[in-house]
Amino acid sequence: MSRIEIPATVEDAPAKSQPMLEAVKKMLGSVPNLFRLVSVSPAALEGYLGLFGALNKGALPAPTRERIALAIAEVNGCDYCLSAHTYLGKNVAKLDDAEITANRSGFSNDLKADAAVRFAVKVAKEHGHVSEEDVRAVKRAGYDDAQVIEIVQHVALNVWTNYLNEVAKTDIDFPAVVARRAA
Numbered sequence: 001m002s003r004i005e006i007p008a009t010v011e012d013a014p015a016k017s018q019p020m021l022e023a024v025k026k027m028l029g030s031v032p033n034l035f036r037l038v039s040v041s042p043a044a045l046e047g048y049l050g051l052f053g054a055l056n057k058g059a060l061p062a063p064t065r066e067r068i069a070l071a072i073a074e075v076n077g078c079d080y081c082l083s084a085h086t087y088l089g090k091n092v093a094k095l096d097d098a099e100i101t102a103n104r105s106g107f108s109n110d111l112k113a114d115a116a117v118r119f120a121v122k123v124a125k126e127h128g129h130v131s132e133e134d135v136r137a138v139k140r141a142g143y144d145d146a147q148v149i150e151i152v153q154h155v156a157l158n159v160w161t162n163y164l165n166e167v168a169k170t171d172i173d174f175p176a177v178v179a180r181r182a183a
Helices: 018-028 033-038 042-056 062-076 079-091 097-104 111-125 132-140 145-168
Strands: none
Touching: 018 033, 018 042, 033 042, 033 079, 033 145, 042 062, 042 145, 062 079, 062 097, 062 111, 062 145, 079 097, 079 145, 111 132, 111 145, 132 145
16 A cells, blocks of 8 residues: 555546646556656656656657666566556567566667666666766667767656655556566
8 A cells, every 4th residue: 555645536636736647648548556646746747747758759769768667667676667667568669578577687688779778777776877888888889979868867767756656655556567676
């Protein structure tokens, strides 16, 4: 059970959050618990949706974004995010089970995406203190400066949702997946 009360419906959320939740419902077909949790703070919901929306317009393809989300959820031991991104990885990004397993292990079976996932994991585990060689490696794989920045932002966004869901102990509303361990 969540340690922070999650509005049961869009109508139960603060009035300033309701239009944003309606937009989520239109986009996803439902409003997952994470979004209703964040809606308790309309400012936090606005910030989350703004960054989420902006990054979805970025240069990284959706499958790479999901790969990064899976890897970071595993690094942080967040069952909610691991469950959500396993579902999205399979059903939206069309990642197969072998790829999802690889992503959870910090790599990818796709050569280019592998560099992004490994770099993202290094950023998360090293709290941004990556080496010159780490940056060169992701660039050698074909990522430009803008994409490197987007990878770092995806790490930050996913760390934030991981931490929030762990603090709140958000009830999982996707098929449940359990992290192997928190790194």
